[in-house]
Amino acid sequence: MSARRSGGLTPEMNVTPLVDVVLVLLIIFMVVTPQLEAGAAVELPAVVNPDKGEDNSLTPTTVSLTAQGALFLDRKEVPREQLVERLKAIHEKDPESRVVLKADRAVRYAEVRGVFKTLQDIGFPGISLQVVDLKKN
Template sequence: MGAGVTQNSGGGGKRRRRSRGRSRAMSEINVTPFVDVMMVLLIIFMVAAPLMTVGVPVELPKTAANSLPSEQEEPLTITITAEGVVSIQTTEVPREDLIGRLRAIAAERESNRIFLRADGAVPYADVVQVMGALNRGGFENIGLVTDVGGPALDAPAN
């Protein structure tokens, strides 16, 4: 890749004295460092690209999913029993009072994360209505709690 150094003897009968260390400048660009840097950047982007995807964590009842990481604050949990009774932590709350109590709780908390536990027998419409109340109450980060260790979706049913 390097350019050769040429020296002209000058052909005129007079001998030119050669200077030591003087040669013509190399006129080619050495691209080897550029290729090395590009290969390193390519590897970094190949490793980092899968980590940059954003997903929506959704957990369904009876899955083999991992648990969510713990927080500094005690997690707030809403529970819907099979009978349709809604509870904040362990206190039963009438559905018409749910939004007002959630707004009061949201004003005191730093985190807007809340966990929703619903019995498998509760109709989907009831769960969605409570999720809407949670959203109107100031909680936008809703985690659905499941029974970890149940059958996975791809497992054959017995």
């Protein structure tokens, strides 16, 4: 005896809803992933001829200053009081470490210069200001 039905319909799986869900998840991850890597939302100032980045195998420490005045140290918000302590600890651990300062274009120059001066006073050997390339039309 056979378990098959004679002349009956065999059910088929419809994979279209599964493909739709997978595509929606893919799009969501494509949109969210760059935001996770970016850290603080900072709109960088644009310059015409930015310097080419150095080929460093070491990852620099990133200090971000948002338009609202919040400070981030490697994608984690840090109060101003703790920023200096943490940066000094990083510098003591590796005196040759580099720092990249990302400041929103809406932040006043005096505030950016204050953070830059703090980094210099700690003794970091190389401090870079991150900008975007302004394309000529």
